[in-house]
Amino acid sequence: MRTLFTAEMSELADDLAAMARHVATAIDHAGEALLTKNVDLAQQVIAEDVKLDALEEMVDSRCVLLIAQQQPVGLDLRTIIVSLRISAGLERMGDLAQHLAEAARRSYPDSAIPASHEDTITKMIEAAKKTALEVVQLIETRDLNVAAGIVSDDDTLDSLHAESYKSLITQEVHGSAQELLNVALLTRFLERFGDHAVGVSRRIVYLVTGDHTGERSTI
């Protein structure tokens, strides 16, 4: 019975890794769609979000089944509950990548990124892609050093977001209201992407170490 349980828990970890890889691809493609005005790629990101939702449902069902069949206690139980929170965080990251792709599609054939903020948003997309790959790496390798990189990327995203927001309200409005709103929305989505990566990362660190220092929620 124990062996079966271990196998099931391992499949749960595989599902989370699959979700993280999906998110990494989604943010990579959404970023490229934005930067190259590739509406087909944007459409693909939007269409494929249902796969991530399906993976989240699979994780949820597996967790309910694991609890019902194995009646785990202690660390095993906490692992399952934390996995539910991780899958919800990854699903939100996928939604944010989808929002970026929707912005690219909405602006087509124009770019959603005004020239004035192309540099900032390009840097933010790079940081978001980096953090998504680190989340994959953290789930797959459980190398806790990776978590520090995720926090650092989030700092980068936060400061670029704050900087771009300040530039919008302190400079004269160049270009249209649409451009200004695009900058506000795109940078906010990217900043939230980093927040969710940190949330997911803290929960994985907790699973590996049992230590949730700095995690807001107790589980």
Place this chain on the structure above:
Amino acid sequence: MRTLFTAEMSELADDLAAMARHVATAIDHAGEALLTKNVDLAQQVIAEDVKLDALEEMVDSRCVLLIAQQQPVGLDLRTIIVSLRISAGLERMGDLAQHLAEAARRSYPDSAIPASHEDTITKMIEAAKKTALEVVQLIETRDLNVAAGIVSDDDTLDSLHAESYKSLITQEVHGSAQELLNVALLTRFLERFGDHAVGVSRRIVYLVTGDHTGERSTI
């Protein structure tokens, strides 16, 4: 044992009701802070969000404990897992009320709401307050008729959000970039508030009826 379990489940429902009441107060106060430029009230909403976070942690801990001690199966287990999702949704609604209060505080002594959009945002605040009270009522009474009102409020919020967004990009920019960004952010927070209310409501309906038609997630 069964009686104890029933009592515990009832306390879980009480915790969720307490969270919903907290959210209803938070959105009521955040709305008033925005509309009357009341920075003290805004500060209070921001400071009290930790209480909602503490309630969410209590729900989480109670769920873990219930599973560990009672090893529930079937409907009981699903109720517990769905409760975790409901508490996460309520916590997000509280965060959004906090974001509204932060906008009020940031703009003080000016209003965060430009005169051009005062009417729209006032209507959105009314709809958000209404939906929050309906969520409380739904949790407390389990009267499924209330759920329809929550969906209808969400439709109102969606259409007011779409309308305000359109007004921003099709009209000339009146006022400053800061005002335009405030409208974009405030209406987005309110629109998301309605989305989360619908998510919470669907999960409560599922708990009452066992039917999750229309709910995206299987649990």
